Amino acid sequence: MKAHVYVTLKTSVLDPQGQTIQNALRKIGFTGVDGVRQGKYFVLSLAKGLTLEAAKAEVERVAREVLTNPVIEEYTYRIEE
Template sequence: MKAYVYVTLKTSVLDPQGQTIQNALRKMQFTGVESVRQGKFFTLSLAPGLSAEAARAEVERVAKQVLTNPVIEDYTYRIEE
């Protein structure tokens, strides 16, 4: 099984890197992009034999305790067989 974890800044947190990318896109005349928020992406290979429930619990624990700063970041994930 693999888990894909997406970490992004909370919407209330200023994203200077996203703003820089947005400004560059505007200068390059990409007029269809209204805003940009940057983030991080992680792929986790999970141990064989984990139940779906155990996999979810493990991924949530890793995301909360290791991959994110819960004060300024949110995360989402998906798990594939």
């Protein structure tokens, strides 16, 4: 079982990295992109024998306590069985 965790800045937080990428895209001629937000993507390989419920609980704790800065970031995840 694997978990895919997506950590992004809260929408209220300015994203200078995303802004820099968007400016670069415009300069080199990409006109189809209006905005860019950058985040982090984690793939967690989960231990064998975990139930789906236990896996969800573990992933949520890991995301909340280790992978995310709750002041400026939020996360979503999905489990791949």
